[in-house]
Amino acid sequence: MSAAADAGIVVVGASLAGLRGAEALRRNGYAGRLTLIGNEPYRPYDRPPLSKHVLSGELAPDASELPQLVALDADWRLGHAAVGLDRVARTIRLADGAVLAYDRLLIATGAQARHWPAASGGALANIFTLRGRDDAARLRAALAQGPRRVLIVGAGLIGCEAASCCRDLGLPVTLLDPNPTPLARSLGTWIGGVIAECLKDSGVAFHPGARVLRFEGDASGRVVRADLADGRTIEADLVIVALGATRATDWLRDAGLMADAGGVTCDGACRVLAADGTTCPDIYAAGDVARWPNSLYGGRLVSVEHWGNAVAQGAHAARNMLAPAEDQHRYDHLPAFWSSQFGINIKAVGLSEGADSVAIVQGSRASRRFLAVYGRAGRSIAAVSFDQARWLPAYAEAIMAGSHHPPIRDASDQGRFATMEPGFPPPRAASHADEARHV
Amino acid sequence: MSEDTLFSEVLDRANRADPYPIYARLRENPVSPQRDGSVVVSTHAAIRSLIFDPRLSSEDLPPSHRPPTGNPLKDWLLNPIKDRIATAHRPLIFRDPPDHDTLRSVVMREFTVARVLALKQRVVRDVDALIDACRGRDEVCLVEDLFYPLPVAVICDMLGVPEVDEPQFQRWATQLATALEPDARHDEASRHKTVAAFDAISGYMRALIREKRRRPGPDMLSALANPITTKPGPGGKAAMGDFDLISTAILLLVAGHETTVNLITNGMLTLLRHPHELDRLRADPERAPRVIEELLRYEPPVHFRTRKALGTIEIAGHTIRKGAPVILLFAAANRDPARFADPDRFDPDREDVQHFGFGGGLHYCMGAPLARIEAEIALVALSRRLIAPRLLADPPPYRPGASLRGPERLGIGINGIAARST
Numbered sequence: 026m027s028a029a030a031d032a033g034i035v036v037v038g039a040s041l042a043g044l045r046g047a048e049a050l051r052r053n054g055y056a057g058r059l060t061l062i063g064n065e066p067y068r069p070y071d072r073p074p075l076s077k078h079v080l081s082g083e084l085a086p087d088a089s090e091l092p093q094l095v096a097l098d099a100d101w102r103l104g105h106a107a108v109g110l111d112r113v114a115r116t117i118r119l120a121d122g123a124v125l126a127y128d129r130l131l132i133a134t135g136a137q138a139r140h141w142p143a144a145s146g147g148a149l150a151n152i153f154t155l156r157g158r159d160d161a162a163r164l165r166a167a168l169a170q171g172p173r174r175v176l177i178v179g180a181g182l183i184g185c186e187a188a189s190c191c192r193d194l195g196l197p198v199t200l201l202d203p204n205p206t207p208l209a210r211s212l213g214t215w216i217g218g219v220i221a222e223c224l225k226d227s228g229v230a231f232h233p234g235a236r237v238l239r240f241e242g243d244a245s246g247r248v249v250r251a252d253l254a255d256g257r258t259i260e261a262d263l264v265i266v267a268l269g270a271t272r273a274t275d276w277l278r279d280a281g282l283m284a285d286a287g288g289v290t291c292d293g294a295c296r297v298l299a300a301d302g303t304t305c306p307d308i309y310a311a312g313d314v315a316r317w318p319n320s321l322y323g324g325r326l327v328s329v330e331h332w333g334n335a336v337a338q339g340a341h342a343a344r345n346m347l348a349p350a351e352d353q354h355r356y357d358h359l360p361a362f363w364s365s366q367f368g369i370n371i372k373a374v375g376l377s378e379g380a381d382s383v384a385i386v387q388g389s390r391a392s393r394r395f396l397a398v399y400g401r402a403g404r405s406i407a408a409v410s411f412d413q414a415r416w417l418p419a420y421a422e423a424i425m426a427g428s429h430h431p432p433i434r435d436a437s438d439q440g441r442f443a444t445m446e447p448g449f450p451p452p453r454a455a456s457h458a459d460e461a462r463h464v
Numbered sequence: 465m466s467e468d469t470l471f472s473e474v475l476d477r478a479n480r481a482d483p484y485p486i487y488a489r490l491r492e493n494p495v496s497p498q499r500d501g502s503v504v505v506s507t508h509a510a511i512r513s514l515i516f517d518p519r520l521s522s523e524d525l526p527p528s529h530r531p532p533t534g535n536p537l538k539d540w541l542l543n544p545i546k547d548r549i550a551t552a553h554r555p556l557i558f559r560d561p562p563d564h565d566t567l568r569s570v571v572m573r574e575f576t577v578a579r580v581l582a583l584k585q586r587v588v589r590d591v592d593a594l595i596d597a598c599r600g601r602d603e604v605c606l607v608e609d610l611f612y613p614l615p616v617a618v619i620c621d622m623l624g625v626p627e628v629d630e631p632q633f634q635r636w637a638t639q640l641a642t643a644l645e646p647d648a649r650h651d652e653a654s655r656h657k658t659v660a661a662f663d664a665i666s667g668y669m670r671a672l673i674r675e676k677r678r679r680p681g682p683d684m685l686s687a688l689a690n691p692i693t694t695k696p697g698p699g700g701k702a703a704m705g706d707f708d709l710i711s712t713a714i715l716l717l718v719a720g721h722e723t724t725v726n727l728i729t730n731g732m733l734t735l736l737r738h739p740h741e742l743d744r745l746r747a748d749p750e751r752a753p754r755v756i757e758e759l760l761r762y763e764p765p766v767h768f769r770t771r772k773a774l775g776t777i778e779i780a781g782h783t784i785r786k787g788a789p790v791i792l793l794f795a796a797a798n799r800d801p802a803r804f805a806d807p808d809r810f811d812p813d814r815e816d817v818q819h820f821g822f823g824g825g826l827h828y829c830m831g832a833p834l835a836r837i838e839a840e841i842a843l844v845a846l847s848r849r850l851i852a853p854r855l856l857a858d859p860p861p862y863r864p865g866a867s868l869r870g871p872e873r874l875g876i877g878i879n880g881i882a883a884r885s886t
Contacts, residue, residue, distance in 0.1 A: 413561070437519075
């Protein structure tokens with residue numbers, strides 16, 4: 026055995042995908058050395074509660090540690106970010122200068138929140154992003170101070186959940202988004218309009234079609250207002266920037282991999298591709314950071330920033346890492362996410378991107394309790410439920426089977442089908458960061 | 465015995481003690497059409513898929529129709545009105561969305577952790593008292609002497625029914641439980657008795673609800689009868705009307721009664737057939753949750769539920785035609801070798817035990833947490849307090865029901881009763 030083989034498996038990224046991957050390695054019988062590297066000083070924790078129960082104060086920021094389902098017997102390197110990869114020498118360099126050898130590598134570094142540029146006010150005090158436990162703790166503490174007005178920039182899932190929590194706390198909230206409705210990119214404006222109504226009912230001042238140019242601060246460097254592109258200004262003493270995330274691939278800049286801010290490109294079996302398109306047999310990727318050809322969507326390269334994908338792909342990559350080259354299983358995954366906001370439990374399956382129609386198949390939009398299915402070229406491609414999740418598995422099956430749109434007739438609680446224009450905003454100007462974005 | 469009459473074999477009382485060989489034959493055909501037009505679904509994969517299929521309706525009961533009484537006023541005026549009300553306000557187990565969802569969410573909001581935990585203390589006391597009462601005997605019947613009264617007492621407590629009325633509730637619950645059996649639906653005499661019990665309990669509930677509005681208590685019925693609407697708006701938060709409130713209260717009583725008795729008695733029967741597991745539970749009560757989950761797979765309290773196909777459904781190479789009654793044979797799926805390794809083995813250490821013991825999907829048992837607590841307390845107490853327990857008859861005699869299947873009597877020989885554990 027070479028020296029490298031003694032190095033064992035290194036997992037870079039100690040969050041959900043990394044943890045579930047490491048557990049799957051052990052569960053599948055891997056008994057060698059196992060090292061987990063995490064840039065945060067914490068054991069793996071769950072992120073979904075951060076923008077919900079943690080903000081509302083129902084859960085302490087440090088109370089969402091993930092249960093460990095298998096004894097890992099691992100070497101934890103927490104609080105030490107990986108800063109470089111040398112795949113010829115098979116080593117990883119950490120921020121503290123340490124160099125770790127690996128035999129096989131699982132990249133699960135996830136994503137990082139997009140920050141507001143310092144040049145236009147991003148460095149002012151009381152401007153927050155929300156991605157990690159520390160972010161949530163800082164934001165929670167600031168909200169508890171009772172700001173006069175909270176301004177949230179970006180009405181995606183995080184922005185809307187934060188708005189919902191802030192209203193539950195009784196704080197005045199303004200929410201801005203360049204699109205006509207909230208959740209326009211993930212659900213389209215027709216369904217997003219339902220959340221727009223919720224925002225209105227709960228007293229959130231929602232400004233669609235709004236772009237922030239810069240934030241301005243007072244003499245002490247605290248944010249006091251936002252200047253919008255249309256000339257308006259909005260007074261706010263606390264700002265949450267919720268503009269999505271970029272994949273944490275900076276540390277791979279010189280590694281010669283097919284990696285950029287949109288993710289690390291893999292083959293269908295979670296094996297990372299080198300810059301020349303060849304497969305790296307000893308490097309795998311899983312979770313938010315991975316971008317792979319999804320066979321359910323015609324082999325399109327997708328990356329999925331959702332909880333279920335981190336769990337499934339982490340385990341899948343681990344399984345393949347231990348299998349010989351001729352026994353690599355393809356990773357087929359129907360993306361799914363959930364959100365809770367304004368008292369509504371939202372669950373979605375599939376990729377709605379490119380949808381050309383949407384139909385309510387059960388319930389009604391007026392009752393805010395419904396199941397809607399998205400179609401593209403006559404096929405069902407995605408579904409979303411508002412307080413109606415129990416039937417979602419049947420629609421997920423129909424989507425995986427490539428059923429026509431709308432699928433499933435003669436359901437209970439089914440009115441007459443009317444297919445609507447889903448109203449997705451046009452794709453953003455192509456930047457690397459956005460190319461493969463799902464949300 | 466031909467394939468298309470297998471389900472009548474399931475219903476046959478002669479097969480009550482061991483229906484599992486028939487289930488195995490049914491599973492050979494995951495979707496098995498029966499001569500009477502119904503379809504039996506018996507594999508884990510097919511049930512899991514159908515349980516989430518919105519084309520399966522739970523509104524499969526014929527409209528309520530009271531038998532003629534000879535009194536024209538009743539037959540032509542009162543009873544048709546009662547029938548219409550009964551049909552429109554069926555308990556939510558027989559309702560589809562959206563009504564089902566509204567009603568269920570109202571109940572679930574009241575089925576709080578605090579309420580269930582409060583009942584836990586009561587269950588501990590009751591179980592110990594019931595076992596204490598068997599002191600000095602060398603034979604006990606687990607059904608009659610011990611557990612038949614327990615679940616109704618617990619539900620009465622939860623709902624806020626005065627203790628003096630519990631015996632009456634026991635009788636109503638017993639009669640109404642027969643309505644869940646498919647063959648009882650066609651038996652005129654049984655239907656007559658069920659209607660009478662239903663009218664009596666409805667009248668009682670109406671009065672009790674009035675009382676709960678006058679003097680609300682901490683119980684669930686008080687909470688349901690005096691709703692506080694916190695979130696108005698088009699979210700379907702409308703409170704439950706009185707007719708639905710009555711049918712819901714009755715449902716909680718009926719659905720939680722014999723099912724829980726079955727879970728406990730089938731559980732003890734199984735443990736006595738596997739004495740090693742009984743010993744292990746006695747030595748380590750922490751095993752109870754594992755034991756109970758495996759029991760819910762191995763000897764579930766409800767063997768099947770029926771649905772109706774609202775549309776044509778293609779599944780596992782079969783077509784279920786629109787309108788067909790669909791029998792979801794949960795107990796067969798729980799023994800599906802394609803899903804569970806060595807499925808006929810009782811093994812609480814199984815890692816994978818995704819059973820249908822509480823059904824699944826939209827109508828998943830609302831009382832599951834309470835049932836688990838009652839079974840855990842009862843089985844642990846029995847394992848620790850019955851000295852040298854042994855079955856007096858194996859198999860024991862069963863009650864008639866093929867769906868709500870459980871022993872009618874479960875005689876156990878003992879060498880005495882041990883003191884309460886601290």
